[in-house]
Amino acid sequence: MSVRIGIPKTLSYYVYYPLWEKFFTELGAEVVVSQNTSRRIVDDGVKETVNDACVPIKLFHGHVLNLKDKVDYIFIPRLVSVNGEQIYCPKFLGLPDMIKSTLRGLPEVIAPKIDLRKGRFELLKIVYQVGSILTKNLLQIYSAFKEAKSYFEDFNNLLKEGYTVEESLKLLEGEEVNVDLGQEESSLKVAVLGYPYITYDPYISVNMIQKLRGLGAEVVTTDMLTHRQLDKQKPKLKKDLFWTFSGEVVKAGYHYCETGEIDGLIHVTAFGCGPDFMVDKLLELAAKDKEDIAFMTLTIDEHTGEAGIVTRLEAFVDMLNLRRKH
Amino acid sequence: MKVTFPQMGSLNIPLETLLQGLNIEIVSPPPLTKRTLNLGVKYSPESACLPFKLVLGNFIEALELGAEAIIMAGGNGPCRFGHFGELANDILTDLGYEFELYILEPPVKSIVDIFVKLSPNFNWVQVIKSLRFAWKKLILIEEIKKYRLKHGVFLSKNQINKLEDEYLQLIREAKNKEELASIDHNYKKEIDEFTDGQQTSLLKVGLVGDIYTVSEPFANLNVSKRLNELGVAIDRAVFVSKWVKDNLICGALNISSNRKVIKAAKRYLQEGVGGLGLETVGETVLYGEQGYDGVIQLAPFGCMPEIVAKSLLTEVERDFGLPVLTLTLDEHASATGVQTRLEAFVDLLTQKKNLNKKTFLN
Numbered sequence: 131m132s133v134r135i136g137i138p139k140t141l142s143y144y145v146y147y148p149l150w151e152k153f154f155t156e157l158g159a160e161v162v163v164s165q166n167t168s169r170r171i172v173d174d175g176v177k178e179t180v181n182d183a184c185v186p187i188k189l190f191h192g193h194v195l196n197l198k199d200k201v202d203y204i205f206i207p208r209l210v211s212v213n214g215e216q217i218y219c220p221k222f223l224g225l226p227d228m229i230k231s232t233l234r235g236l237p238e239v240i241a242p243k244i245d246l247r248k249g250r251f252e253l254l255k256i257v258y259q260v261g262s263i264l265t266k267n268l269l270q271i272y273s274a275f276k277e278a279k280s281y282f283e284d285f286n287n288l289l290k291e292g293y294t295v296e297e298s299l300k301l302l303e304g305e306e307v308n309v310d311l312g313q314e315e316s317s318l319k320v321a322v323l324g325y326p327y328i329t330y331d332p333y334i335s336v337n338m339i340q341k342l343r344g345l346g347a348e349v350v351t352t353d354m355l356t357h358r359q360l361d362k363q364k365p366k367l368k369k370d371l372f373w374t375f376s377g378e379v380v381k382a383g384y385h386y387c388e389t390g391e392i393d394g395l396i397h398v399t400a401f402g403c404g405p406d407f408m409v410d411k412l413l414e415l416a417a418k419d420k421e422d423i424a425f426m427t428l429t430i431d432e433h434t435g436e437a438g439i440v441t442r443l444e445a446f447v448d449m450l451n452l453r454r455k456h
Numbered sequence: 457m458k459v460t461f462p463q464m465g466s467l468n469i470p471l472e473t474l475l476q477g478l479n480i481e482i483v484s485p486p487p488l489t490k491r492t493l494n495l496g497v498k499y500s501p502e503s504a505c506l507p508f509k510l511v512l513g514n515f516i517e518a519l520e521l522g523a524e525a526i527i528m529a530g531g532n533g534p535c536r537f538g539h540f541g542e543l544a545n546d547i548l549t550d551l552g553y554e555f556e557l558y559i560l561e562p563p564v565k566s567i568v569d570i571f572v573k574l575s576p577n578f579n580w581v582q583v584i585k586s587l588r589f590a591w592k593k594l595i596l597i598e599e600i601k602k603y604r605l606k607h608g609v610f611l612s613k614n615q616i617n618k619l620e621d622e623y624l625q626l627i628r629e630a631k632n633k634e635e636l637a638s639i640d641h642n643y644k645k646e647i648d649e650f651t652d653g654q655q656t657s658l659l660k661v662g663l664v665g666d667i668y669t670v671s672e673p674f675a676n677l678n679v680s681k682r683l684n685e686l687g688v689a690i691d692r693a694v695f696v697s698k699w700v701k702d703n704l705i706c707g708a709l710n711i712s713s714n715r716k717v718i719k720a721a722k723r724y725l726q727e728g729v730g731g732l733g734l735e736t737v738g739e740t741v742l743y744g745e746q747g748y749d750g751v752i753q754l755a756p757f758g759c760m761p762e763i764v765a766k767s768l769l770t771e772v773e774r775d776f777g778l779p780v781l782t783l784t785l786d787e788h789a790s791a792t793g794v795q796t797r798l799e800a801f802v803d804l805l806t807q808k809k810n811l812n813k814k815t816f817l818n
Contacts, residue, residue: 180767182758182784208727220534220729224764227725231771243727368542372533404760407503408539415546 133159133264135240136201138193139166141186141222142209144295144326148302149282150205153257156274157264162201164193167333171196172432178232184402185431186327187221187228189334194229194236203238203263210245216374219405289353294339295330309343318347318450321386323413324398325375326353328430335398336436338428338443345447350392352382359385367412376405383413387420393450394424401431424450457556458483459574460523462511465671467696469628470594477586478575483523485514488674492517497787499547505536506675506756506786507668512544519553525574530561535731535761591697593627596636598695600643605663605680605690608647613681619646659805662743663692664736665754666762669785670694676754676785677794683752686802691748693739694732717742724768733761737768744776749805751778757786779805 135154137143143163151161165171167189175192197204206226209218217223226241240263242256261271281302288298297307320342322329329335329351339349363381364370371377379397386392397413399406410427417425426446428439461471463485475482486492488510496513504512515526531538541559548555558570572578600623608616623643630636661683669675670692683690702714717738724741728734740751753769755762766782773780781801783794 180763180770182755182763182766210727217534220731220733220760220764223534223727224725224729224733224768227727228764228767231724231768368545369530369539372538401503402758403503404505404536404758407501407505407508407536407758408543410503411501411543411546415550 133203134162134201135159136162136164136194136197136204136237138190138197138204138206139164140189140193140331141225141327142207144330146282148285148299149278152278152281153261153274154205154264156277157261157270159264162197164196167193167331172333176432180228180232182402183221184404185334185400186325186403187225188432189327189331190225191229191232194233198233198236201237203240204236205240208241208243210243211247212244212374214246216370216377217372218375219373221404286353290356292350292354294351295326295353296332318394318447318454319350319392320347320394320396320447320450321350321383321392322396322398323352323379323383323386325379325400325403328398328400334430334434336430336434336439338396338398338439341440341443342447345444347393347447347450350386352378355382355385363388371405371408373405376409380409380412383416387416387423390420390422392423393454394426394446396446397425397427399427399429401429422453424453457481457524457574458522459525459527460485460515460518460521461527463488463514463672464668465673465696466597466624467594467671469597469624470590472628473593474586474590477582477589478571479577480571480574483518483521485518486521488514488672492674493787499551501543503758504543505758507666507672508536508540508543509787510668510672510675511540512547515544515548516551516553519548519555523555525556525558527558527560527570527574530559532561533730537731589633592633592636593630594697596627596640597624598697599640602692602695603644604647605684605692607644607651607689608684609651609689610687611647611650611684613678613685615650616681616684619643619650658809659688659749659802661688661690661805662739662748662751663690663754664694664739664743664751665732666756666759667694667696667699667732669754669756669759671696675756676783677789677791679752679754679783679794679798682795682798683802686798688802691743693735693743699732714738720745724771725764729761729764731759731761733765736762736765737772740769740772740778740780741776744772744778748778749809750801751780752801753780753782755782755784757784779808 137147137150154161171192172189174195175188175190178195179188179191194204206229208226209222211217226239230236230239240260242260244256246252257275258271261274265271285298285302288301289295293301293307293309297309300307322339322342329339342349360378360381363384366384367380371380383395386395395413395417397410399410414425417423428442458481459475460483468484472482472484492510492513495516496509500509500512528541530541541557545557560567560570604616604620623639626639627636630639663670663680671694680690714735717735720741721734721738725734725737736753743751753762753766755766769780772778781797783797
């Protein structure tokens with residue numbers, strides 16, 4: 131029987147899953163993903179995690195618990211720096227340690243440290259380090275990684291076209307996706323900015339993107355912009371944010387405000403998220419400068435109820451429609 | 457140009473000495489009060505941490521007193537502290553204050569440039585002289601605090617406050633090395649006289665956590681004095697001089713100085729998580745190895761590095777049988793609440809100690 135590797139369906143899952151999945155399956159392992167976020171997973175996570183942590187971290191603990199008895203390994207990479215400049219928030223840096231010390235009876239945790247500030251060679255070392263758990267054949271590891279990389283590029287291209295992570299994954303696997311991206315010119319355009327593990331998780335974001343589409347608005351997110359477009363906004367920041375995801379969110383906000391193509395900007399944040407104290411203020415100030423862009427912050431936590439969020443979304447869209455008319 | 461800087465503990469004393477030595481006109485930041493906190497809370501983003509709120513409130517007060525420029529340290533993350541300067545700048549400008557902001561961060565040359573610009577007659581001899589004297593004052597302030605934490609057991613909070621204020625003022629006014637030496641001597645003598653004949657302390661507790669919260673008594677609601685009053689001898693793991701040595705000096709030379717702490721933390725945390733997260737874990741392990749009775753971790757609400765550390769301390773606690781109390785502080789923290797928790801913690805430690813003694817005798 132092949133080795134089963136578990137990947138929790140949250141945090142960096144929403145950014146790197148296709149890369150990892152392809153890599154591991156090419157090497158003959160079976161990839162097991164935790165179930166969709168549910169009340170149960172949230173509750174399990176909340177019970178175990180240190181109580182000051184933010185929801186995404188609690189959720190991650192819940193997903194690991196969900197996988198615990200189903201797999202031989204759990205893959206929790208320690209993301210330190212991926213673009214060679216910015217790093218991740220402290221909780222990402224300490225994630226494997228937190229998991230290992232909080233949760234008992236786990237299968238072996240694969241936690242490679244991904245710090246590409248040390249140079250390009252580092253990536254190959256990490257790939258080998260992880261691959262060698264499954265095979266000692268260097269060539270096989272290399273070709274698996276190459277395969278995974280091109281698969282990952284396809285995934286990113288789909289994101290740029292305007293599909294959400296969930297939809298892109300389905301398309302990659304050859305499934306049909308029922309979304310009409312060619313919205314009419316006249317429809318409202320709303321930017322939903324936030325970390326991928328919040329905006330794309332249907333449970334924790336109470337399906338915000340679908341809801342907005344249902345209300346007749348076109349939704350744009352951070353992932354629909356290219357790195358070039360984001361980098362162009364860099365000079366507007368006096369000091370680039372330390373945190374990779376946060377930097378992207380702020381730059382995406384600046385981009386959409388600059389082009390003026392959006393009617394409203396929704397910043398989705400998790401209660402207790404450290405970097406967002408900065409992100410939220412910067413986005414607010416950016417939107418304040420633009421008279422025709424409305425701004426709203428939605429804070430979600432483990433108690434978030436669907437009705438509360440939906441009411442606010444409806445009110446926001448109604449308001450945008452009214453503004454259009456006048 | 458009148459320059460101000462953030463207040464933290466008694467950091468204003470060495471900084472005044474340094475800046476005055478360079479002939480820079482200063483507005484010393486007023487002591488932190490409820491008003492500082494209220495101003496900070498009012499204008500900060502809601503989820504900012506307590507240190508940011510206090511620093512922002514303190515800046516507003518200093519600007520009201522006529523400060524025209526602010527100097528503060530920067531950083532390169534991932535602790536939020538590194539972005540304080542830029543964010544404070546945006547908020548204060550939005551409020552309509554006019555001032556210049558200078559953020560001290562590597563490379564060293566940019567720091568030197570700032571001082572060349574601010575000082576009317578910049579010369580290196582003067583810089584080195586003031587820097588050395590300011591450093592001496594910093595060390596002395598920390599020395600008297602350390603001595604009180606360890607030996608000032610059973611002193612009442614008021615006694616400590618009176619004594620410390622008096623001596624800090626003397627240090628502030630001191631003009632030369634000799635004066636500093638005699639202050640050091642007198643202070644220790646006075647503490648010894650006060651505590652002479654008192655019962656000796658039974659409990660030893662280590663104090664770890666975020667540097668701002670540990671250093672600033674207003675932020676931690678005087679935790680260390682309260683503990684002294686309850687008869688606990690304290691060892692504080694975090695001091696500004698230590699931080700400067702470990703991060704600025706050794707960091708610039710690219711050598712790791714606190715290898716001992718990092719090694720101690722290794723079993724629990726393998727990566728620096730910004731702020732003092734790694735140090736909190738490492739120091740707690742060291743306290744455990746040295747047979748301390750307990751450890752108190754101080755953290756502002758929402759502090760990311762300390763949350764990671766807290767999550768790992770549970771395991772350290774288990775491994776060493778070392779009780780750890782985490783006090784999370786924000787603008788709503790109440791003195792009574794903290795006092796009650798400290799009393800309960802001290803009771804627990806005393807009982808644990810007596811229990812151990814009994815089983816040993818049996």
